[in-house]
Amino acid sequence: MRRSVFVAVSIALAALGIGTIRAGAKNPRVVDEQKAQSAEVKIDNFSFGSPELTVSVGTTVTWTNRDDIPHTVTSSDDPKVFKSKVLDTDEKFSFTFTKAGTYPYFCSIHPKMTAKVIVQ
Amino acid sequence: MSRTTLSQKTLSGNTQGELWHDHNHDGIDRRGFLKCMAWAGTGAFCVIRGGVLHSYGMSRLAELDPKEMAGELSFAQISDSHMGFNKPANPDVAGTLKAAVDKINGLAVAPEFLLHTGDISHLSKPGEFDTVEQILKDAKPKDIFYVPGEHDVLDDDGKQFLERYGKGSKGAGWYSFDKKGVHFIGLVNVLNLKAGGLGSLGHEQLEWLEDDVKHFKHSTPIVVFAHIPLWSVYPEWGWGTEDSARAHSYLKKFSSVTVLNGHIHQTMQKVEGNVTFHTAASTAFPQPQPGKADSPGPMKVPAEQLKSVLGITDVNFVRGKQALGVVDSTLE
Incomplete structure (x- = not known):
């Protein structure tokens, strides 16, 4: 049970990360501000x-x-x-x-x- | 790198005998050559002799022959006290203002009154104004005429200034008065400043000015005083007034016009036909000569301009067409 939660969270974090990188390629400055x-x-x-x-x-x-x-x-x-x-x-x-x-x-x-x- | 060095040099007050170059774009017909000077000091002593205004830097008045100080009318200009400023450039602005008062009190010929051309306070705080008033109480001349600097009208559009100093004035605090045949005009050019712009007089004040001088004879000596220079000292740093040309157009008919300003924390003079412009030194701290440092302002000085303000120690002066040109005296 614990392990499956960990995996799910990891996948979610990875997805977020990918999303950020993609947007960052278009306009890194905007994304930086969005994050902060x-x-x-x-x-x-x-x-x-x-x-x-x-x-x-x-x-x-x-x-x-x-x-x-x-x-x-x-x-x-x-x-x-x-x-x-x-x-x-x-x-x-x-x-x-x-x-x-x-x-x-x-x-x-x-x-x-x-x-x-x-x-x- | 070289800019930093220059900045330090000028900030140390090493301004004597250097020439400031004309950056004037105000469209006024220039009949005379320019005579521009800069010297360290804390104010200016002015005497009118034969309708001609002579101005002396306060820092070296001790060397002045009392005969030279005699005339029909004399007054002293102080400026930019910035009471409340406490940074390394001068942690004791009260002390230096007191020193200026001592100099005024030590003059062989007592000035009849004082002009303060603004930035009395640093942050428009009541206590700052109070301190200046307290210090100036010790000055022998009891009449003091003020115009506001931009530091005196912070956050309240000049309301406090008007309450303290604006008795009998018009609009945002402009006024005129007469002393021994000389007509004095105090103008306000630190309000309603526009983004990217310069000092501003505004339509209402200009209308008043036109009317104020209309009935005077052409031979009446005129003295105009305001905080920000009413000539284009260095528009790139905001050292000028956007509608000053219109003010000058009302003053053109007079044979002797003297314009006194503060704001730039150094003394400069320029003669333009029948009009002589002076700026007074600060009693608080010096500022770099135009273009000789990175600030104030984001403007970068072009290399060729930088050279033109360096290392020149002499100037030309040809008096204007008018007989009553101004004689400048620097004690040098």
């Missing part, structure tokens, strides 16, 4: 670490400000889809993307800092 359902963007040197980040629907993206100067993460859309409070050094902001689409954003203090999240 979270992604990180570091703010360094007055720029967003991923100028264009692609994630799957439901992913929570967390931004961390690693600069000595405060920044914000502010949606460029009107109305704004998300807007962080000002982030001082090492402070974080998270937002969960529940709908597919392209989400441009910028730092409202240093508007030359722009990037986007693509949700698929």
Whole structure:
């Protein structure tokens, strides 16, 4: 009985693994995000670490400000889809993307800092 | 690798005598050559003599002959105190602001008032503003005129700034006043910034400006002050104001216009026809010269541009067509 459960679980895990590899061949980045359902963007040197980040629907993206100067993460859309409070050094902001689409954003203090999240 | 070295060099404050090159794309007809300077310091002392504004870097005022400081009107500009900043570039911004006040108080000719061109605070916290106000109480000049920096309007679109400093101002805090025949205009260009854009004055403020200066004689000396440069210092880093050309168009008729800004944490001057632009040093910490470091901004400096801002120690200056051009004095 125990053995048959073990075998069944093993088969299931193997099937999952194969599925992941297949999808990964098409678009490895998307699959990585699907698995984790979270992604990180570091703010360094007055720029967003991923100028264009692609994630799957439901992913929570967390931004961390690693600069000595405060920044914000502010949606460029009107109305704004998300807007962080000002982030001082090492402070974080998270937002969960529940709908597919392209989400441009910028730092409202240093508007030359722009990037986007693509949700698929 | 070389970029890192450059960044360290400029951050150490080694900015004296280097030339900044013109990156101006603001469409203004340029009648004069440019004179641009950068020196380390904590503010600027300005004196108007014969309708001409002379500006001196605060760091070396001790060497200045008191005769040179006499005039019809003198005032001091301080900027970018960033109270609350505590990182290695300067862990004691209160101390350096106090030092700036001491310098102002030590001047042979006391300035009649102070201009603070923004970034009073680092994070718009009430305590940060309080500390600056407390320190500035010790300054001999009791009148202080403020305009906000982007660090002063975080998270509340400038509401707190307006409550503290905006008495009698219009809109988001712009205003004008007159001192001894000189017309001063404080502008706000740190609100409603658009993604990818620069500093912004906005239509309402520009309309007000047009009206504000309409009735003045062309010979009235004009001093405009705002936080972000009202000239294109370096748009790639956001060091400029997108609708500044329209502001300048209202000021063109005046024979002497001086524009004072902060934001870039270093002093620079440019003469363009009848308009002279100055930026003041920070009382808190320096920033690299345009293009001389990787940040602020994601922009990479093209190799040829990088060379053009390196190793040049002299500049040309031809006064504009107007008789009342500005005389720059650097104490050098």
